[in-house]
Structures are given as C-alpha cells and as structure tokens.
Amino acid sequence: MTNGTGRRGLLAMAGAAGIGTGIGGRPWRSARAQAANTIRLGVITDMSGLYRDSVGPGSVALTQQAVQEFGNRGFQIEVLQADHQNRPDVGANLVRQWFDQGVDAVVDVPTSSVALAVNQIAREKNRIHLNSGAATSDLTGSQCSPNTVHWTYDTYMLAKSTAAAVVRQGGDSWFFITADYAFGHALERDTTAFVRGMGGRVLGTARTPFPGTTDFSAFLLQAQASRAKVLGFANASTDTVNCIKGAREFGLHRSMRLAALLMDVVAVRALGIEAGQGLLLTESFYWDLNDRTRALTARVRARNQDRPPAMVQAGCYGVTLHYLKTVAEMGIAAAKAGGVETVNRMKALPCDDDAFGAGYIRADGRKIHPGYLFQVKSPEESTSPWDVYKLVTTTPGDDAFRPLNEGGCALVRS
Amino acid sequence: MDEIFGIPIPLLFGQLLLGLINGAFYAMLSLGLAIIFGLLNIINFTHGAQFMMGAFVAWMLLSLGSADAARIGLALLLLPLVVLLLDWLWLKLRLAQPIRLGLGVFVSAAWIAACFLENGGPVARALGAMFPNGLSYWWALLIGPIVVGASGVLLERLMIAQLYKLDHLYGLLLTFGVGLIIEGIFRNEFGSSGLPYRIPPELSGAWDLGFMFMPVYRGWVVLAALILCLATWLVIEKTRLGAYLRAATERAELVQAFGINVPLMITLTYGAGVALAAVGGVLAAPIYSVNPQMGVNLIIVVFAVVVIGGMGSILGSILVGFGLGVVEGLTKVFWPEASATVIFVIMAIVLLTRPAGLFGRA
Structure with a gap:
C-alpha cells in the first residue's frame, strides 16, 4: 500500500482530478428543434x-x-x-x-x-x-x-477616466500590479499611454499569475520599493480586493495613492466601504445614477x-x-x-x-x-448597504472612448 | 554593496520574510494532509474546502448579530457537532445501533428543517439574540476548528470509513467530490466576490523593521503556525498517543490486538487534520478575501508541498512548507510571472530524482 509506484499512481490521479474541475459545466442542451421563428x-x-x-x-x-x-x-x-x-x-x-x-x-x-x-x-x-x-x-x-x-x-475608457483624474491630482509616477493575461496587459498598456501622454512616468510593473495568486504582498513590497507616487491595480474583482487589503496592511496607502483601474459595486462591497473609502474608479452604469x-x-x-x-x-x-x-x-x-x-x-x-x-x-x-468617475463614500455618507458611490465627473460618450481612427481596426480603414 | 543581482538587499529581506509567512500557511495545511495520509491512506481533497469553512465560520461568528446568512449558516454548521454529542450520549445510555442511527437522522432532519423556517428558525434566532455583537476573532480560533473538525469526524464516520477496504483512489474521488459540493453550496449561498473581515484590533498596526514594514498580524500568523506545527510534531513523535498512532500506521491489526481502539483513533486523527485546516482558514480570514474559492488555489500548492516532502512525513511537510514559501517569494522578485509555476517545477524534479519525496521512506 505504500510502495513508490502506488503513490505515483495516486499523484497522477490527483493531477487528473485537478484538471478535471474544468470539465464540469456543460451547456444546457435543449431540443434540437430549429424553429425558424x-x-x-x-x-x-x-x-x-x-x-x-x-x-x-x-x-x-x-x-x-x-x-x-x-x-x-x-x-x-x-x-x-x-x-x-x-x-x-x-x-x-x-x-x-x-x-x-x-x-x-x-x-x-x-x-x-x-x-x-x-x-x-x-x-x-x-x-x-x-x-x-x-x-x-x-x-x-x-x-x-x-x-x-x-x-x-473597455480598458481605454477606464484608463482615460481614472488615470487622467489621478495624474491631474499630482500622481505622476506609477507602479502597476497587473494580472498576467490579455485583460491586465491591455489595461496596463492603455493606462501607461495616458500617464506618459500627460507627462508622467511608469517606474515598474509586477505581472501576477492569473488565476491562482492569493497573496500579493511580495508585489506590494516591490511597489513600495519603487517609490512611485501611485500604485495602479490592473486587475479585477477578488484580486483587486486582496491587493487593496494588503496595501492597507503594509501601510502603502500612507506613502502612495491607490488606483483601482477596474472596480465595480460588487468588489467595493466585498472590500467593505471602510477599507475602500476615497477610492476613485470608473463605471458606465451605477444603479443610483x-x-x-x-x-x-x-x-x-x-x-x-x-x-x-x-x-x-x-x-x-x-x-x-x-x-x-x-x-x-x-x-x-x-x-x-x-x-x-x-x-x-x-x-x-x-x-x-x-x-x-x-x-x-x-x-x-x-x-x-458616457463614462462616470466615482468616489467611494465614507461609512458616514452611506445610507444603505448598496449606497457606495458619489459622482465626481461625467465624460461625454464621444470623449470617453478611444477615437475611431486610433484603434487600428480594419473595419474603419476600409 | 547593497544589491544582489540588481535587487536591493532590504527588498530581498522583505521578500524572504513574506515567503516565510506564506510558508506558514503551506506548512499548516500540508501538516494536516500528511497526518491524514499517514494514518488513513486517504488523500484528503476536501482539505481546501475545510480551510475555506474555517474562514467562513470566523466571518459567521463575527456577523451573528448583523447578517441573517451568518446566523443560519452557523446554525447549520453546528449540526454535526450536535449529532456527535447526542450520539455519544445515546451510546452512554446503551441504545442499540439502529435506534441511534434513526434518532440521528430524525434530529438532523428536524434541525435542518428548522433552519429554513422564517428568520432562520429557533437556533439561528437564539444565536443572534445571545451574541448581538458577534464573537471575536479569538473565539473563532477556538470554535472554528471544533465546528469544522466535528463535520470532518462525521464525514469520516459516514462516508470515508466505508472505503478503507477499497483502493485508495476511491477515497480521493470521494473527498474531491465532497469538496466540490461544499464549495458549490457556499458559492450559492454567499456568492463569489467575498465577505469583508477585519484584522482584530489587538493585532492591527505594523512594526517598522528598517528594511520593511512588518504588519503585526502577519508576525502572529508565523508564530501561531510555528507553535501548532511544533506541538503536532511533539505529540506524534514524543507522546504515548503518538506512539500508538505511528504503530497503527505500520500495522493496524497488531495494534488493535493489543486492545487499542484503532477505528476511534483513525476518526479522531481525521478530525484533527481537518481542525488544522480550519485553524489555517481562521488565520487567513483577515488577510485574504473570505470567499468560496479561497481554498482551491492554495490546496494545489499544498499537495505539491506534501509530495515534495514525502507523503505522510510530518517533518517533511513542515520544513518543505516553509522552504517552498521562501522559494516562491524569491521567484516573485526575480521572475514574477513564474511564481505560480516554480513549485510544480520543483515537484517534477523531486519526483524524478527521489520518487518518495525528500523526507519520505521508499
């Protein structure tokens, strides 16, 4: 029961089981009736x-x-x-x-x-x-x-609204913690373009494996060592919540400004309004708008x-x-x-x-x-569990997104 | 000279320390797995879910007065403990096995049904009325492992115990399935985005070590993990109970022949391993987002730790847990993108050169 091959067999099985989690959800197959109507x-x-x-x-x-x-x-x-x-x-x-x-x-x-x-x-x-x-x-x-x-x-709209607001308030040197896949890369790229365009600098980036990173403290420490004024989180959801929790714990919020580049009501609720108060973020919809x-x-x-x-x-x-x-x-x-x-x-x-x-x-x-720049309310300002934002500025639709001719889309050129 | 390979030395020290903190979690979880594998020969794939349950119990205790979901959730999680206590009482009263079983099923059904009444039923309401301000982190450290450990004991008695005669692949599949079900239920009830849990006021703040800011809470995690690991190791290596355990691992029939209740010992060992996972969960609640997936990412790494240390080796899992935490921390400095992979690369190399693991006996 304890010989080597038995254990290796078990391990192979364990690995297969881990991979197997991916095959759980099947689409709901309904009848093949292809009603034309x-x-x-x-x-x-x-x-x-x-x-x-x-x-x-x-x-x-x-x-x-x-x-x-x-x-x-x-x-x-x-x-x-x-x-x-x-x-x-x-x-x-x-x-x-x-x-x-x-x-x-x-x-x-x-x-x-x-x-x-x-x-x-x-x-x-x-x-x-x-x-x-x-x-x-x-x-x-x-x-x-x-x-x-x-x-x-999209990432351009988030970057333009949030990053521009932060740079305007004096945050001209940035460090990014970026989720290492298509979304994080795009958000980091679009934000970097804005920061540089407004005369700011990017001092460093930490690319974190996605999914699968639970502890961000190592990356937070690198951000602190970079002496940048702004720490930009080019990630989302639980990752962002863990980052902000860690940043507060390690005292980063005293020396750096935290910019959550993609955050929504759900993430703010998970973080808790007390830890999140004062954060600037951008959305195109808010229920109480x-x-x-x-x-x-x-x-x-x-x-x-x-x-x-x-x-x-x-x-x-x-x-x-x-x-x-x-x-x-x-x-x-x-x-x-x-x-x-x-x-x-x-x-x-x-x-x-x-x-x-x-x-x-x-x-x-x-x-x-339009895109809306919001600030997270303080616990005193919030009157109900979902009352979390106050509106800072509204960017009209034609300015909120990337100009049509700058995206490099083949449909536009033809 | 204040740089190594272009990395400032203070930063390097900071990363080593952080690696040690993560290693503390790896060590605590892999220790539980190693104990369970050593005695039961079961690869406990429910471990991640049990870690997560520990964190949720902490949240539920704190939110007893403020959230319905917390009261009802805790009322349901208390059921295994209640059933075990009643069953022990019935055993003392010398009730026959079928009657005990019937009573157990009846009590469980009534208890669960009561939790679906309006306002969560009598148990949930009583919990809310007794602790309107919730129970603090320190209570969670005590109650979390007991509640989750009791659920582990029940799981072992009712399900895992049926599988000892079969190949241990069946145990793996059972625990894997149970883990998925538990995570699914928690996801349905509490969503995936996580619940807020604050660092207890006694442990908030940070020390300035010169080269880094060291949050008090993380220091506490390392200390707690070290104490737990050391205590477990001492119990198993230096006490009479530990000697029985080790003997039962080698030759269960012989130990039983000496009049020692081996099935009870196996059950309690499983409960203790699960309780260790729950302690890890409570310790993790203030620093990681409390959400149903929190165990999934960690558990895969922890399995790698157990494999590298040698399946079932207590000392191996402790040392390798801390060691791999440090290796992972350093990888985060030099090549962050690889930090999720490095442990598995090491695992592959160890398996190729020493299939029994670094501390395992072939």
Whole structure:
C-alpha cells in the first residue's frame, strides 16, 4: 500500500482530478428543434469563478429582463446559459457547439482571453458576439470584427477616466500590479499611454499569475520599493480586493495613492466601504445614477437575488434589448440569415435604454455612452448597504472612448 | 554593496520574510494532509474546502448579530457537532445501533428543517439574540476548528470509513467530490466576490523593521503556525498517543490486538487534520478575501508541498512548507510571472530524482 509506484499512481490521479474541475459545466442542451421563428440567445459567463458576482447569474437575469420587457413581437426568444470558467478553451468549445446547434448570438462573455477566442469563432461562423463583460479594448481595435458589438466599457475608457483624474491630482509616477493575461496587459498598456501622454512616468510593473495568486504582498513590497507616487491595480474583482487589503496592511496607502483601474459595486462591497473609502474608479452604469437607472433597478431586483445590477449585468440588458429591437425591425428571417448584416443594422439603429440612456454603436463595434468617475463614500455618507458611490465627473460618450481612427481596426480603414 | 543581482538587499529581506509567512500557511495545511495520509491512506481533497469553512465560520461568528446568512449558516454548521454529542450520549445510555442511527437522522432532519423556517428558525434566532455583537476573532480560533473538525469526524464516520477496504483512489474521488459540493453550496449561498473581515484590533498596526514594514498580524500568523506545527510534531513523535498512532500506521491489526481502539483513533486523527485546516482558514480570514474559492488555489500548492516532502512525513511537510514559501517569494522578485509555476517545477524534479519525496521512506 505504500510502495513508490502506488503513490505515483495516486499523484497522477490527483493531477487528473485537478484538471478535471474544468470539465464540469456543460451547456444546457435543449431540443434540437430549429424553429425558424425563435431567436436563441446564449449567455456565456463566469458562473463559478472569481467574477461570478459581477457577471454570472446576474447577467442571465438581466438578459431575461430585457427579453421580458421586449415582449412578444411575432417571434419566440430562448435564453440559454453556460459557464466558461474563465478558460478560453472551455469558452471556445461551448460557443462553437452552440453556434452549430443554431444559437444566433452569444451574450456577456466576460474575461478578455475568453472574449478574444469567442470573437474569432463568431466571425468564422458568421454569428453575433454581443459582449458586455470583457474589458480589452482590442475587441474594437486590432482584433475588431464585423460580428461583434462591445457594449459596456473597455480598458481605454477606464484608463482615460481614472488615470487622467489621478495624474491631474499630482500622481505622476506609477507602479502597476497587473494580472498576467490579455485583460491586465491591455489595461496596463492603455493606462501607461495616458500617464506618459500627460507627462508622467511608469517606474515598474509586477505581472501576477492569473488565476491562482492569493497573496500579493511580495508585489506590494516591490511597489513600495519603487517609490512611485501611485500604485495602479490592473486587475479585477477578488484580486483587486486582496491587493487593496494588503496595501492597507503594509501601510502603502500612507506613502502612495491607490488606483483601482477596474472596480465595480460588487468588489467595493466585498472590500467593505471602510477599507475602500476615497477610492476613485470608473463605471458606465451605477444603479443610483438617475431616475431611469433606479426604475430599472426596482424592476429587476426581485429577479436578481434582491441586488441592484452591477455594470456588466446592466450591459447585458442594454445590448440584448438593442439586438432584439434590431431583429424586430429587419424581420426574423433576415436577422437569422447572417451575423454581419444584423450587426450592421444594429450600428445603424440609434440606441436608447434605461441603463445607459441614448447612444450609438460605432463602425468598429464600440457602443458609445458616457463614462462616470466615482468616489467611494465614507461609512458616514452611506445610507444603505448598496449606497457606495458619489459622482465626481461625467465624460461625454464621444470623449470617453478611444477615437475611431486610433484603434487600428480594419473595419474603419476600409 | 547593497544589491544582489540588481535587487536591493532590504527588498530581498522583505521578500524572504513574506515567503516565510506564506510558508506558514503551506506548512499548516500540508501538516494536516500528511497526518491524514499517514494514518488513513486517504488523500484528503476536501482539505481546501475545510480551510475555506474555517474562514467562513470566523466571518459567521463575527456577523451573528448583523447578517441573517451568518446566523443560519452557523446554525447549520453546528449540526454535526450536535449529532456527535447526542450520539455519544445515546451510546452512554446503551441504545442499540439502529435506534441511534434513526434518532440521528430524525434530529438532523428536524434541525435542518428548522433552519429554513422564517428568520432562520429557533437556533439561528437564539444565536443572534445571545451574541448581538458577534464573537471575536479569538473565539473563532477556538470554535472554528471544533465546528469544522466535528463535520470532518462525521464525514469520516459516514462516508470515508466505508472505503478503507477499497483502493485508495476511491477515497480521493470521494473527498474531491465532497469538496466540490461544499464549495458549490457556499458559492450559492454567499456568492463569489467575498465577505469583508477585519484584522482584530489587538493585532492591527505594523512594526517598522528598517528594511520593511512588518504588519503585526502577519508576525502572529508565523508564530501561531510555528507553535501548532511544533506541538503536532511533539505529540506524534514524543507522546504515548503518538506512539500508538505511528504503530497503527505500520500495522493496524497488531495494534488493535493489543486492545487499542484503532477505528476511534483513525476518526479522531481525521478530525484533527481537518481542525488544522480550519485553524489555517481562521488565520487567513483577515488577510485574504473570505470567499468560496479561497481554498482551491492554495490546496494545489499544498499537495505539491506534501509530495515534495514525502507523503505522510510530518517533518517533511513542515520544513518543505516553509522552504517552498521562501522559494516562491524569491521567484516573485526575480521572475514574477513564474511564481505560480516554480513549485510544480520543483515537484517534477523531486519526483524524478527521489520518487518518495525528500523526507519520505521508499
């Protein structure tokens, strides 16, 4: 029972079991009935990993909300859901399978590495990629596709709003802690461009393995040693929360300014408003922004586990509603015929919804709406558990995102 | 000369110290695994989930007065402990085995059903009323391991014990599955983004060591881990109980022939290993985000530590735990991108040259 080969056999099994966690979530296979009168939307998102609360079941709920509000206009709508576990291979396989089974559009697709993989498949199969969750600005830049709409936000918008505000307040030397994958790289690159453009310097970067880093203190110490004035976190969710907790513990917040480049309501709640107070961050949606966002929040709360929608979840609502309006306008037969045609019609049709207000989709697939710079309230200022932000500045849509001709998107040049 | 390979010496010292702190967690968790593997021959893949449960119990205790989910969660987690205590009582009353089993099932069903009543039922409400301000970190250090350890004892009695006659791959698959289920339940109930837990006021603040800022709490973690590891090692190597344990590891039948209750010892050993994981979880709660995935990342590394140290070797898992923490810390300075991989590279090399591990007996 204790000989060497037995143990090695066990180890191989242990390894296989570890890898096996990836094969858990299968798409919900429904009947193969390919009713020509049904639009099939597949919400593919992170249902089990660290981004789950910012996307996940909430993204499905908000997509269903859009379907319900759209109502019955002569065709059926079916919403499927699947978990991509933040892995490009899992996501690509699921989406390929979905498209082969007659799914018309995939919705949400958070995690930039997965989104870039799905982007290719949607183009190859001429279907539609309605992205809300991914951050990388490459989706409408070097990797842009005529089959993709990038709705909610991107790394350029976050960088421009948050970084510019911090540099303006005197934070002109930066150190980055960056999640080592497509999203982190894009966010760091876009922020660096702004910091340098405004006369600032970047003193160093620590690239942290993703997923799989729980302790960031080693990187925090390097940041401290760099003597930079600003510590920029080019990561998201639990990673950012762990970083900010650690930074406070090691006293970094006394000598450096902390800039969370991607943070949402959910992460602020997880961090606790006391540890997060004063942080500057950028979002394109906040539930308590205006009457329309409050009305949407009231309508969707029961469906969404009694929580207000987070930014990406609201994006799923907005993009689904706009897609369905386009389908109704061009007729279901034409809409199902080809992805490029439908996306072109989406670009021609002006957008308006309760979450993001009026806006439009640009030739490169970028949805244009305002970006909001928020500051986290102090515990005294906050009156309810989800009352966490005060608005600092609003950047109008045309200034919030990267200018059309600077992204290097082939669709723009032609 | 204040640089080595272009890295300032103060920074290097800081990283060594941080490595030691991470190593403390590795050592504590791999110690539990090593004990369990040594006696039960079970690779306990539930260890990560049990570590996470420890952290959650800490959060629940602190939030007893303020969050419904905390009260109900704790009420449910107390069930294994209650069942074990009642069962012990019934045993003293000389009730027959089938009756004890029936009573146990009945009490469990009633208890769980009560937790789904309005406002979390009588137990949850009583907990909330008794501790409106919650219970502090220090209580969590005591209660966490007991509650989670009791759940481990029940798991061993009801499930793992059925598998000793089979190949130990079955034990691995069972514990792996149970771990996934536990994580899934916690994810459903508490979400994935994590819960806030503050450093206890007695341990907040930091010492200025000259070359770095040393948070008091991290110093406490290293100290606590060292004490626990040392105490465990002493119990196993230097006491009569430890001698029985070691003997049972070698020849269980013979030890039983001398009149020692080996099944009870196995059960308690599993409980103790699980309790160690829970202590680790409570210690981790203030510095890492308390979320259902917190054990997953750590546990893979900890398995590598156990393999490198030699499966079942107590001393090996302690030394290698601290050592690998330091190696990982240094990798974070010189090549951060590789810091998640370096431990597995070492594991591959060790397996190729010394398949039994550095401290294991082939």
